[in-house]
Amino acid sequence: MAPSRIHAVAVDGARAVRRFRQACGRRVGGLLCLAAMGSAGWALAWVNHAQAAPAASGIAVMDGGINPHPVELRLPPDRPLSAVARLGRLMFFDPALSASGQQSCASCHDPARGYNPPNAQTLQPGGAHLGQRGFRPPPSLAYLYRQPPFSIGPDAGEVEAPVNLDALARAAGQTARAQKSAGAPSASVPMVPMGGLFWDGRAASLQRQALVPMLNPVEMANSSIGQVATRLAASPYHAQFQQLFGEDILEQPDRLVAEAMFAISRFETEDVSFHPFTSKYDAWLQGKTRLSAAEARGLDLFNDPQKGNCAACHLSTVTSDRLPPLFTDTQYEALGVPRNPALPMNRDPHFHDLGLCGPFRTDLARQTQYCGMFITPTLRNVDRRQVFFHNGVYRTLRQVLDFYNLRAVAPDKVYPRNADGTLALYDDLPAAYRANLDTTDAPFDRHVGDSPALTDQDIRDIITFLHTLDDGYTATEGRSATASRPTQPLP
Numbered sequence: 001m002a003p004s005r006i007h008a009v010a011v012d013g014a015r016a017v018r019r020f021r022q023a024c025g026r027r028v029g030g031l032l033c034l035a036a037m038g039s040a041g042w043a044l045a046w047v048n049h050a051q052a053a054p055a056a057s058g059i060a061v062m063d064g065g066i067n068p069h070p071v072e073l074r075l076p077p078d079r080p081l082s083a084v085a086r087l088g089r090l091m092f093f094d095p096a097l098s099a100s101g102q103q104s105c106a107s108c109h110d111p112a113r114g115y116n117p118p119n120a121q122t123l124q125p126g127g128a129h130l131g132q133r134g135f136r137p138p139p140s141l142a143y144l145y146r147q148p149p150f151s152i153g154p155d156a157g158e159v160e161a162p163v164n165l166d167a168l169a170r171a172a173g174q175t176a177r178a179q180k181s182a183g184a185p186s187a188s189v190p191m192v193p194m195g196g197l198f199w200d201g202r203a204a205s206l207q208r209q210a211l212v213p214m215l216n217p218v219e220m221a222n223s224s225i226g227q228v229a230t231r232l233a234a235s236p237y238h239a240q241f242q243q244l245f246g247e248d249i250l251e252q253p254d255r256l257v258a259e260a261m262f263a264i265s266r267f268e269t270e271d272v273s274f275h276p277f278t279s280k281y282d283a284w285l286q287g288k289t290r291l292s293a294a295e296a297r298g299l300d301l302f303n304d305p306q307k308g309n310c311a312a313c314h315l316s317t318v319t320s321d322r323l324p325p326l327f328t329d330t331q332y333e334a335l336g337v338p339r340n341p342a343l344p345m346n347r348d349p350h351f352h353d354l355g356l357c358g359p360f361r362t363d364l365a366r367q368t369q370y371c372g373m374f375i376t377p378t379l380r381n382v383d384r385r386q387v388f389f390h391n392g393v394y395r396t397l398r399q400v401l402d403f404y405n406l407r408a409v410a411p412d413k414v415y416p417r418n419a420d421g422t423l424a425l426y427d428d429l430p431a432a433y434r435a436n437l438d439t440t441d442a443p444f445d446r447h448v449g450d451s452p453a454l455t456d457q458d459i460r461d462i463i464t465f466l467h468t469l470d471d472g473y474t475a476t477e478g479r480s481a482t483a484s485r486p487t488q489p490l491p
Contacts, residue, residue, distance in 0.1 A: 065296050070287025074322040076145065078272045083244060088267030090237050091260060097231050098220035099128040105210070105264070108138040108219075111273055114381025114471060115141035122342055122392035126219040133344060134218050135353070135360070136199050137392040140385070141268060143275050143326050143378045149204040150196030193332045193356060199374045199390045201332070202361040206265035211257070229253035232260055277324050279380065280473040281465075285318060289475045291468065298465025301458050308404075308454065308462055309442040313376045327379040327469065332356055334372035334436040337403060338415050339428035340393040352430055353391065371433035380469045391428065397466060401459045408439070408446040 081089065091097060095104040103126060110118035116138075117124060123133040197203040203212060213219040214228050222228045232238065233250045241249050245259050268274050283289040291299065302310040311317075314327040332355070345351045353359065356370035364370055374390045388394045394403065406413045416424050426434050438444045443453035454462070 065284075065290035065292060067284050067287050071285050071318050071322060073277065073282065073286055073318065073324045075277050075324065076272055076275050079270075081270050082266060083240075084263045085266040085270040087237060087240050087244065087260075088263035088265065089271065090235075090240075091232075091264050092267055094235065096235065097214065097222075097228065098126075099222055099227075100126075100130045100220075102130055103220055105141075105213070108213075109141045113384040115274060116381065116385045117387065120386035120395065122340065122387050123344075126221060127217060128221045132218040132221075134216075135343075135345060136390050137387045139199060139375075139377055140381065141274065143380050144197065144206060145269050145275050146323070146326060147197065147206075147330060148195035150193070150201040152193050153191035193370060193373065194330045196330075196375065198360075200355050200361040201375055206268050207258075207261045210261045210264040210268075214257075214261075225257050226253050228260070229256045232256055276471045278471045278473060280468040280470075282324055283473055283475055284468070285324065289473075292464070294461050294464040295468050296465075297458075298461035298463070301454065301462050302465055306442055306453070307458065310379075310462070312441065314379045328376045330375065332370065332373040332375055333438070334370075334429070334433070335374075335389070335403075336372070336407065336426045336429055336434070336437045337389045337391065337393050339424075340391040343391060346391075352428065354429075354433070355390065368433060369436060372429045372436050379466060381471055383467050383470050397463050398459065401454070401462060404443060405452045405454045405459065408444045409448060409450045409452050411448065 092105045095102050095107065097104065108117055108124045109115040112118075122137055123135070124138060126132055126134055193201070195201060197206070197209040198212070203209040214222050215224070222231070229250075230253075232241065233256070238250060241256065241259065245255075249256050249259065280289060280291075280295075284291055299316070301308045302314075303316060305312065313329050313331065313333065315325050315329055316327060317325055319325070334355075339346060345353075354371040355361075355374040357364050357367060357373075358371075383397065386395060388397075388400050394400050403414055411425055412423055415427055418424050426437065429437070446453065
């Protein structure tokens with residue numbers, strides 16, 4: 001759905017991720033689609049959204065759900081894992097690497113659920129005795145193989161000097177704000193935060209992302225790098241470290257842990273289970289299946305800048321070099337979701353999770369134009385999640401869609417009441433940062449009392465389309481290998 005854009009930062013509708021341009025493709029000036037050229041094969045053609053929308057969805061509805069322009073996608077290779085990745089796989093599933101001896105990477109990132117959390121708990125248990133809870137629901141570890149490191153605005157991919165994020169943020173603050181719309185190019189210079197791992201992008205690589213939970217006292221709870229190294233040296237696979245990295249590797253704790261995290265990152269990159277691209281939507285893109293009428297309507301609504309406007313952030317089109325869409329632009333949004341009273345830290349009324357500017361990320365603390373912003377996650381396998389948003393406030397896709405649809409027009413159906421009966425509008429974001437919230441991009445561009453952008457049937461159709469993003473689809477079965485999640489609306 002249409003996410004927010006902060007008041008001080010321009011929005012790049014083009015959605016190019018500069019540092020990883022080759023991997024992520026380009027969308028500068030419009031959407032890129034593939035057009036058939038008879039027996040001569042495929043040619044790449046730049047088209048604007050008005051031209052691209054029928055090719056992406058409208059014609060499919062008119063033609064029995066068939067994709068009129070099937071694409072031969074460039075998919076990650078499915079080949080045997082390297083020795084390093086095989087070692088990483090052992091560690092990914094090894095609970096002995098945690099202080100409790102009961103928690104592995106897979107405990108919070110279940111392969112059966114698209115590397116999403118394994119259950120409906122808002123926060124997963126952790127700590128030395130599994131008696132503590134984290135602060136945010138774990139995001140998926142799937143489809144991160146093309147994730148760029150965190151950056152702000154213009155690409156610094158060819159610059160070797162360290163990036164000064166404060167300087168970039170100040171520069172972004174001088175850029176006029178632009179409206180964000182699905183498929184429409186921005187008229188402004190792109191100066192937006194993007195990339196990185198975790199909800200606040202503070203990890204620059206999968207290797208760093210693997211290390212942080214190892215040392216987090218409310219997760220795997222190792223007290224130091226040395227303690228992680230001790231567990232690795234005592235593991236049944238310690239000899240593999242010596243074979244791969246030298247006989248003396250076990251005597252060098254820092255290097256041992258660094259190589260271990262590298263191995264986990266290689267497993268997450270090489271193993272195709274992290275990015276299988278086996279959803280019904282992928283099959284439809286390749287011309288191997290039809291969308292049902294409801295799925296095709298949902299795709300149209302997803303892409304329609306006046307309705308769902310979802311594709312403004314959750315990119316749905318194939319890239320210029322035939323890479324399948326990841327359904328995220330990796331950018332950051334301040335959506336203003338309601339406060340979740342079930343979170344232990346929210347018992348303190350003065351605590352606020354501000355995403356990019358704290359409390360866990362500190363390098364952007366002074367850049368208050370980013371307060372309340374969190375990364376846009378992929379929507380692939382979103383049906384396999386049971387908690388949504390950075391604070392887990394919603395449990396069903398229906399509730400998520402209702403939030404987007406009603407926040408602007410009927411906020412009394414989204415936010416609670418204060419003790420004095422007044423509406424607790426944007427109750428999880430301090431008033432000083434509420435100018436960061438989006439009020440101009442559909443469907444947030446409406447006003448209280450207006451008709452919602454989406455009807456009840458529209459919402460059902462979008463959810464039906466989202467089910468096509470679940471991996472495990474086979475054309476012969478005609479369905480994905482997962483049950484649909486409940487569709488309970490907001491109360």
